[in-house]
Amino acid sequence: MSFSLVSVLTLAPVYALALGLAVWLVRPPGDRVGRRDARPGRNSAGLRPHLRTRAGRLRPRLRSRTRPRPRRWWTAVGVAAVVGAGAGALVSWWVGDVQAALDVPPTWVDRAWVSALGAGLAVAVVAAVRGGAGRRVVAGLGVVVFALSTGLAVNRDAGLFPTVGALLGVSHVAPLTLPPAQHGVSAGDATTASGTLPAEWTPPAELPRHGRLGSVVIPATDSHFRARPALVWLPPAALTADPPALPVVVALSGQGPGAAPENLVDAGHLDDQLDALAAQHDGLAPIVVMPDQLGRPTSNPMCVDGELGDSATWLTRDVPAWVTAHLDVQRSPAAWAIAGFSQGGTCSVQLATGHPDVFGSFVDVSGQLGPLLDGGVDRTIARGFDGSRAAYDAAQPVAVMRAHGRYADLGGFFAVGADDSRYGPVQPVVSAAAQAAGIDVTRLTVPGSGHDWHTASVGLAAGLRWLWPRLGLGAVVGG
Secondary structure (H helix, E strand, C coil): CCCECCCHHHHHHHHHHHHHHHHHHHCCCCCHHHHHCCCCCCCCCCCCHHHCCCCCCCCCHHHHHHCCCHHHHHHHHHHHHHHHHHHHHHHHHHHHHHCCCCCCCCCHHHHHHHHHHHHHHHHHHHHHHHCCHHHHHHHHHHHHHHHHHHHHHHHHHHCCCCEHHHHHCCCCCCECCCCCCCCCCCCCCCCCCCCCHHHHCCCCCCCCCCCEEEEECCCCCCCCCCCCCEEEEECHHHHCCCCCCECEEEEECCCCCCCCCCHHHHCCCHHHHHHHHHHHCCCCCCEEEECCCCCCCCCCCCCCCCCCCCHHHHHHHHHHHHHHHHCCECCCHHHEEEEEECHHHHHHHHHHHHCCCCCCEEEEECCCCCCCCCCCHHHHHHHHCCCCHHHHHHHCHHHHHHHHCCCCCCEEEEEEECCCCCCCCHHHHHHHHHHHCCCEEEEEEECCCCCCHHHHHHHHHHHHHHHHHHCCCCCCCCC
């Protein structure tokens, strides 16, 4: 399940095989009579020596009739490749741009590979129709390998399924074992993120080099939301015999095929980024909780309470209740942040601006303008807001901020890919509304990146560096 789908060691052999099959298929079919020439007892005309004419030669007319005509072959292959590439480009445009089936426009990498797939399939058809039995077998194999190559390339570009386990939705994360010293905090503990935590922390000699990642089942006591297991990352400081009370970051994945909390570590590399930051600060880092705000990969409860599930209550009451009951954490909103990518980024803005008593900071990477289901506003209102347009309007982050008035201590970090034509224009709108509401706003545009996990990884890493001093963990080198 941990077999990589994005490494060079996986991709190079598949691409090489695809290229080899393509070269084989575009070659003109061989000369059957010519192949008989090599048989013992036959001359260059394919006839036995005693059948020569008196002049000693016989014009090989049969041979001329069966020899393939290269010009016609190359014309057929060339036309098929052009038509197939055009069909692939058309399909990419129709599915990705017109129908918006994937919620974001295809990148140039996606378009190029789908066009190449169309060309390869068309050439395979020509080879199968005009070639022999062996060439038909190669053409069938080519169809499979060409499709596999395209799928792997598009997946690598999006960065969604880095492993076979991620593709199949099978978690590779073992259940979390909590250190004995982690026992939760009392209701009266009002520890704040004062910015003095590094000065007060003396790391022990046996400080672990890395944090610990594990899965936990968080009960939905108040929300009754049907969530999948959450992931929790404990920094090295939390694994010691006398851990300090640490800040908390709630991190959310996006929504779509294969969406799960595991995406944050498999595709977003969040645990690696946290380990690197903790190493700069003597093992200090926030405890990061990655709950499931979806229920299923393609579900979208929109982080509101409604017919699709009370995901807002799940994230603002049930998840914090479990964290404070089981882990040594700070309770002040200044020490709590929420971060997410795509749908998770939208949720981060919604919940932080709607619940500043829970979260003092948020990181929105490529979020939407507000909660929205596939199918448009009317379907969103009918399914998510019980048919109430007023409830839908009130749930939009810009409206939430306008209704709240000026915030005292809330901070927001916005990141988006420079090539994200769909959600890129959202960032200036929401961030401007946040700034107008008194929120401390920082913006980042990731160059040469679209709505993908490359943007998510870079944006979340930058958001963590921005969060570090806000959570009282000190400055970040190079941040």
